[in-house]
Amino acid sequence: xxxxxxxxxxxxxxxxxxxxxxxxxxxxxxxTLATRAAIFAxxxxxxxxxxxxxxxxxxxxxxxxxxxxxxxxxxxxHAQSYEPIMEAPFLIEGTKSMPMxxxxxxxxxxxxxxxxxxxxxxxxxxxxIMITLAFGQMIYYFAISWPAYGGEDxxxxxVRNEFPGxxxxxxxxxxxxxxxxxxLALLLMNAIHKSAFGLxxxxxxxxxxxxxxxxxxxxxLRLVAFVISGAVTGLAxxxxxxxxxxxxxxxxxxxxxxxxxxxxxxxxxxxxxxPVIGAMIFILLEHTLGGLSEFWHVYLGALLLxxxxxxxxxxxxxxxxxxxxxx
Amino acid sequence: xxxxxxxxxAAFYGPSQALFDVSLDVGEGEVLALMGRNGMGKTTTVKVMxxxxxNSDGAVQFGGQDIGGLPSFKAARLGIGLVPEGRRCFAxxxxxxxxxxxxxxxxxxxxxxxxxxxxLEERMDQSAASLSGGEQQMLxxxxxxxxxxKLLILDEAxxxxxxxxxxxxxxxxxxxxxxxxxxxxxxxxxxKELGQVADRAVILEKGRTVWTGGFDxxxxxxxxxxxxx
Numbered sequence: 307x308x309x310x311x312x313x314x315x316x317x318x319x320x321x322x323x324x325x326x327x328x329x330x331x332x333x334x335x336x337x338t339l340a341t342r343a344a345i346f347a348x349x350x351x352x353x354x355x356x357x358x359x360x361x362x363x364x365x366x367x368x369x370x371x372x373x374x375x376x377x378x379x380x381x382x383x384h385a386q387s388y389e390p391i392m393e394a395p396f397l398i399e400g401t402k403s404m405p406m407x408x409x410x411x412x413x414x415x416x417x418x419x420x421x422x423x424x425x426x427x428x429x430x431x432x433x434x435i436m437i438t439l440a441f442g443q444m445i446y447y448f449a450i451s452w453p454a455y456g457g458e459d460x461x462x463x464x465v466r467n468e469f470p471g472x473x474x475x476x477x478x479x480x481x482x483x484x485x486x487x488x489x490l491a492l493l494l495m496n497a498i499h500k501s502a503f504g505l506x507x508x509x510x511x512x513x514x515x516x517x518x519x520x521x522x523x524x525x526x527l528r529l530v531a532f533v534i535s536g537a538v539t540g541l542a543x544x545x546x547x548x549x550x551x552x553x554x555x556x557x558x559x560x561x562x563x564x565x566x567x568x569x570x571x572x573x574x575x576x577x578x579x580x581p582v583i584g585a586m587i588f589i590l591l592e593h594t595l596g597g598l599s600e601f602w603h604v605y606l607g608a609l610l611l612x613x614x615x616x617x618x619x620x621x622x623x624x625x626x627x628x629x630x631x632x633x
Numbered sequence: 634x635x636x637x638x639x640x641x642x643a644a645f646y647g648p649s650q651a652l653f654d655v656s657l658d659v660g661e662g663e664v665l666a667l668m669g670r671n672g673m674g675k676t677t678t679v680k681v682m683x684x685x686x687x688n689s690d691g692a693v694q695f696g697g698q699d700i701g702g703l704p705s706f707k708a709a710r711l712g713i714g715l716v717p718e719g720r721r722c723f724a725x726x727x728x729x730x731x732x733x734x735x736x737x738x739x740x741x742x743x744x745x746x747x748x749x750x751x752x753l754e755e756r757m758d759q760s761a762a763s764l765s766g767g768e769q770q771m772l773x774x775x776x777x778x779x780x781x782x783k784l785l786i787l788d789e790a791x792x793x794x795x796x797x798x799x800x801x802x803x804x805x806x807x808x809x810x811x812x813x814x815x816x817x818x819x820x821x822x823x824x825k826e827l828g829q830v831a832d833r834a835v836i837l838e839k840g841r842t843v844w845t846g847g848f849d850x851x852x853x854x855x856x857x858x859x860x861x862x
Contacts, residue, residue, distance in 0.1 A: 505734035509723040516721050519683050520735040520780050521709030 310626035314579040337477040343589040344484040345545045350569035350581020351491045352538030358576030360531045361511035366438030370536040372558030374411035379461040379553035404469040415540020423532035449555040462553025568629025574620030636816045642691035653840040663816035666827040669837035670824040684708040714782025716773045718789045722761035729757040746775040747838025767798030784816045
């Protein structure tokens with residue numbers, strides 16, 4: 307077992323142990339914090355495929371996070387009010403079923419990622435960053451100006467959605483659900499990283515011409531990665547909206563995109579568990595330093611600066627050393 | 634019938650013309666030595682064949698099909714395998730991953746490549762960056778073979794390698810020729826080593842084909858005049 311694998315196992319163990327301790331200590335707020343960390347980690351795991359493996363610095367991933375959130379908000383609010391979403395040409399009704407909401411969140415996020423990726427992946431470098439930011443801002447302002455679903459004020463859902471066999475209003479059960487989805491996403495990403503597709507994606511990041519000359523088109527590889535990445539981030543958005551029972555344009559803001567990137571940088575870009583560790587540290591800082599000062603982001607900035615300057619592999623890189631060939 | 638044929642090809646890098654009139658052809662199972670001094674257009678010709686550079690004039694045909702309008706990845710899928718100058722393996726992937734990332738269905742798989750270069754099997758879990766120059770070259774050839782090409786292009790495949798390793802690589806090329814009948818275009822500075830495998834030679838000078846013929850017919854006059862040997 308490599309040192310990185312040990313760190314990964316430890317990170318998952320801590321993420322699981324904290325809410326278990328909180329359950330015994332009757333601290334439901336800590337369970338909610340752990341749930342938040344698991345959801346942010348899931349969003350980061352999604353982006354990490356595009357950013358870490360594909361080298362795509364997307365400043366618009368909050369779009370998918372927000373679309374996932376709004377997918378949940380719209381479906382749940384219509385189920386709450388018993389008003390169909392549309393009646394013609396065919397009837398679409400709301401739902402409180404989490405699996406259905408997740409499916410819709412992932413499909414709509416994937417479609418958005420396909421449209422945004424198809425255009426933005428024709429550019430690279432700073433232009434790619436700017437075009438993804440531009441798409442993000444477009445959809446953010448669209449949400450603000452969409453009064454049917456709360457506009458700037460957002461949309462509240464009174465009761466958490468349902469999952470068969472679970473009482474999702476019990477914090478520990480909802481955490482368990484989010485943790486299980488995070489584990490499944492990590493397994494999926496691990497399989498992708500090791501697959502011929504994942505290897506080709508990583509190869510395209512290193513040398514585009516070489517990949518072309520062995521018969522693969524980097525654009526196609528990156529587009530597929532971007533779509534998968536968007537779908538996973540969208541799922542995280544749906545869970546986040548369900549956690550808060552609230553969705554607002556803030557979920558679509560460029561600051562949200564920046565935060566997802568920060569999780570990855572803190573943990574380690576391209577490392578499977580980088581976003582997990584990054585999200586845990588982010589939540590820890592937000593909770594501890596945020597209680598001391600509302601300007602706690604100053605400390606986060608200092609941490610980020612330290613990592614970028616002295617630990618380019620993030621926290622995992624600092625302890626596990628340079629990235630090895632996939633093991 | 635020719636597998637690949639270039640007819641009066643011209644090509645530019647921006648405003649600078651690099652190829653003026655290059656014509657050559659390689660038949661199935663044939664090994665062609667593409668020769669010329671530095672800067673005469675050998676690598677540019679390879680780029681045109683692989684569609685990494687568009688020709689401005691002339692025609693490029695592969696298997697009787699005009700590939701002038703194809704992007705490079707489609708040309709590679711047709712069966713043009715390139716071992717580039719400077720090797721350029723994917724540094725942070727392991728040997729195994731380098732090979733698998735490029736794999737397409739066919740006779741050449743990981744086992745077949747390791748049979749040709751047993752060292753790659755020994756190093757399969759090592760990252761490509763940690764390999765010696767010779768091993769990286771074997772990996773680059775193996776990676777091209779994993780695409781199951783009909784034509785293998787070796788651009789300075791043994792440049793900068795120790796004589797023992799060079800010999801090992803040329804023996805592998807000879808084995809490829811003998812056992813698979815794969816068409817090969819080899820660019821190299823060593824006449825002696827090219828002579829072990831080449832059937833014919835094409836010499837380029839200042840972006841033009843200036844000599845074509847059987848490798849055995851290449852005499853001192855041509856080597857002195859065009860290659861400076």
